Amino acid sequence: MSTHSVVTAIKVIEAVSELQPIGLSDLARHLDASKATTLRTLTTLAEMRWLQQGGPTGTDWLLTSHAYAVGVRGGAMGTLREAALGPMHQLQLESTETIHLAIPDGEVLILAERIDTPHALRAFLALGSRIPLHASGTGLAFLSACSDAEIETALSRTLDPVTTQTLTNPAKILAEITAIRNRGYSINVGGLSDGITSLGAPIRSLNGRPIGSVSISGPSSRITPDRFGAMGALVQETALRIGSQYPDL
Amino acid sequence: MSTHSVVTAIKVIEAVSELQPIGLSDLARHLDASKATTLRTLTTLAEMRWLQQGGPTGTDWLLTSHAYAVGVRGGAMGTLREAALGPMHQLQLESTETIHLAIPDGEVLILAERIDTPHALRAFLALGSRIPLHASGTGLAFLSACSDAEIETALSRTLDPVTTQTLTNPAKILAEITAIRNRGYSINVGGLSDGITSLGAPIRSLNGRPIGSVSISGPSSRITPDRFGAMGALVQETALRIGSQYPDL
DNA sequence: AACCGCTGGTTCACACAGTAAACCAATGAG
DNA sequence: CTCATTGGTTTACTGTGTGAACCAGCGGTT
Numbered sequence: 001m002s003t004h005s006v007v008t009a010i011k012v013i014e015a016v017s018e019l020q021p022i023g024l025s026d027l028a029r030h031l032d033a034s035k036a037t038t039l040r041t042l043t044t045l046a047e048m049r050w051l052q053q054g055g056p057t058g059t060d061w062l063l064t065s066h067a068y069a070v071g072v073r074g075g076a077m078g079t080l081r082e083a084a085l086g087p088m089h090q091l092q093l094e095s096t097e098t099i100h101l102a103i104p105d106g107e108v109l110i111l112a113e114r115i116d117t118p119h120a121l122r123a124f125l126a127l128g129s130r131i132p133l134h135a136s137g138t139g140l141a142f143l144s145a146c147s148d149a150e151i152e153t154a155l156s157r158t159l160d161p162v163t164t165q166t167l168t169n170p171a172k173i174l175a176e177i178t179a180i181r182n183r184g185y186s187i188n189v190g191g192l193s194d195g196i197t198s199l200g201a202p203i204r205s206l207n208g209r210p211i212g213s214v215s216i217s218g219p220s221s222r223i224t225p226d227r228f229g230a231m232g233a234l235v236q237e238t239a240l241r242i243g244s245q246y247p248d249l
Numbered sequence: 250m251s252t253h254s255v256v257t258a259i260k261v262i263e264a265v266s267e268l269q270p271i272g273l274s275d276l277a278r279h280l281d282a283s284k285a286t287t288l289r290t291l292t293t294l295a296e297m298r299w300l301q302q303g304g305p306t307g308t309d310w311l312l313t314s315h316a317y318a319v320g321v322r323g324g325a326m327g328t329l330r331e332a333a334l335g336p337m338h339q340l341q342l343e344s345t346e347t348i349h350l351a352i353p354d355g356e357v358l359i360l361a362e363r364i365d366t367p368h369a370l371r372a373f374l375a376l377g378s379r380i381p382l383h384a385s386g387t388g389l390a391f392l393s394a395c396s397d398a399e400i401e402t403a404l405s406r407t408l409d410p411v412t413t414q415t416l417t418n419p420a421k422i423l424a425e426i427t428a429i430r431n432r433g434y435s436i437n438v439g440g441l442s443d444g445i446t447s448l449g450a451p452i453r454s455l456n457g458r459p460i461g462s463v464s465i466s467g468p469s470s471r472i473t474p475d476r477f478g479a480m481g482a483l484v485q486e487t488a489l490r491i492g493s494q495y496p497d498l
Numbered sequence: 499a500a501c502c503g504c505t506g507g508t509t510c511a512c513a514c515a516g517t518a519a520a521c522c523a524a525t526g527a528g
Numbered sequence: 529c530t531c532a533t534t535g536g537t538t539t540a541c542t543g544t545g546t547g548a549a550c551c552a553g554c555g556g557t558t
Contacts (some may be wrong), residue, residue: 004544005516006258006290010297017319024535034518039536041255041516045259048259059535063322064356071378072265073312080374093367105314106298107405110315113376115365118342126331127362128321200297253515254545273506283547287505290545308506 005041012041013050013067020062021055022043031142060170080212081113083245084203088115089239095231097218098123100198101136102131104212107157109139118145123196123217135162135171137188137198138213141239142182143173145202145210150178164191185232189220197223199232205246214239252289257282261290262299262316269311270304278434329461330362332494333452337364337463340487344480346467347372349447351380351387355404358388361461372466373446383422384411386437386447387462390488392422393429394451394459406453414439434481438469446472448481450488454495462490 028038045051049066092115101113102109133139155170186200191225277287294300298315303398341364351358358380382388404419429435449464
């Protein structure tokens with residue numbers, strides 16, 4: 001087996017990130033690599049302060065906060081979030097609900113920023129969560145700004161349902177996308193988590209390419225159909241404001 | 250020069266994170282490595298979806314959102330933030346100001362989470378920001394929970410002033426630390442950014458070790474000395490609640 | 499034009515870094 | 529007391545990553 005050491009290193013980081021706390025043998029097995037290799041990679045990564053030992057047993061491996069600090073600054077992550085914060089705050093005040101900013105990573109969106117509602121009952125999604133394109137307000141909004149070819153490849157993947165109300169039929173999703181394009185914003189009732197409704201709009205860079213999306217999320221009891229129009233207009237406007245500040249991909 | 254390839258890979262990631270957008274030659278010069286090595290590292294990292302080309306010139310290198318997604322989950326970053334969110338929200342409601350959660354990374358703290366105030370005038374600090382221990386409410390609070398030896402090594406470093414009001418004299422900082430220990434919370438008026446006052450308290454794990462700190466931050470015009478007592482008690486209580494949920498380092 | 503200093507990217511032979519298999523010591527379950 | 533784990537170490541070999549030298553393209557200056 002010929003592997004670049006840096007490839008294994010990255011795999012180690014990602015595996016630890018996902019499975020932590022995790023022990024050496026477990027990790028080596030999961031990576032299908034020898035323990036010696038795995039351990040040496042672990043120790044060098046520890047020297048670089050990306051990993052550390054700890055956890056229940058004291059010998060398990062964990063990701064450090066250094067990894068976080070490095071990741072947050074960053075391309076779209078840094079500049080787009082910076083540009084988005086102001087408009088997102090304003091949208092939070094206007095809607096009084098939770099505001100999400102999502103950014104694409106491969107075939108999913110990643111929750112990049114969240115402005116919380118003061119309400120006790122609220123939608124909750126951890127930062128960094130991977131959000132499937134077909135199952136969320138942000139995702140559907142993002143798709144609606146993609147080219148037909150991109151949409152097709154996105155929908156050609158297996159579309160796992162997240163809740164009982166998740167759209168999984170490509171044809172229905174396509175219909176929904178054209179609806180979104182006409183309407184200007186997406187509507188997702190319980191598709192990502194039960195009882196949560198969200199309205200989303202795509203953020204376009206100055207050249208028109210989709211670079212993320214914003215959404216308003218809250219309990220379906222508060223975000224009722226009669227408020228869709230007003231709230232949808234707000235998200236749409238917010239997405240426009242953010243995109244207009246953002247120069248390019 | 251003999252270097253591990255994974256070490257250079259990590260250095261590349263960190264350099265790109267810090268300097269992006271950045272070109273090949275620039276990067277190689279900054280890393281003191283050959284362009285060949287640098288480029289191959291860049292391309293493998295791009296294959297792993299951690300980096301991508303783009304930016305103004307189209308050939309500059311950027312960090313992807315994938316790096317962020319990997320970093321956020323993670324050790325202290327994940328579990329502690331999860332445990333802290335509830336109490337932080339409550340503290341936000343009680344104080345009506347911005348709440349910060351900071352976690353140690355080497356010799357600084359990293360801003361891990363932020364709950365914003367609805368006020369238009371508010372303190373702002375980007376997630377992932379590196380916060381010097383001696384110049385912030387969170388930092389001083391964290392120091393106050395460290396052992397004397399740890400404090401000494403921390404204060405033996407060069408203490409750069411951030412504002413004109415930053416404490417840089419080790420003796421004065423030590424005095425402040427004992428004051429914090431008696432008082433139960435830290436007070437920082439304009440030490441990190443002008444016009445911002447913050448009150449912080451250390452978060453201790455069940456075994457008593459400091460693992461982070463929380464703070465209330467806002468304009469000095471709103472966080473006035475007559476409110477220090479009440480607000481300080483709130484932060485302190487919040488830090489205790491968070492720590493009591495958190496098992497161990 | 500020719501020259502310059504730069505850029506991103508490529509090629510190649512050699513050394514050394516990274517690999518896997520075998521091996522230890524310690525722990526916990528049966 | 530076995531047996532199967534665990535984390536960690538040692539080894540000799542091999543193939544990966546290394547840096548120097550090399551292209552080609554670009555924008556100014558002369």
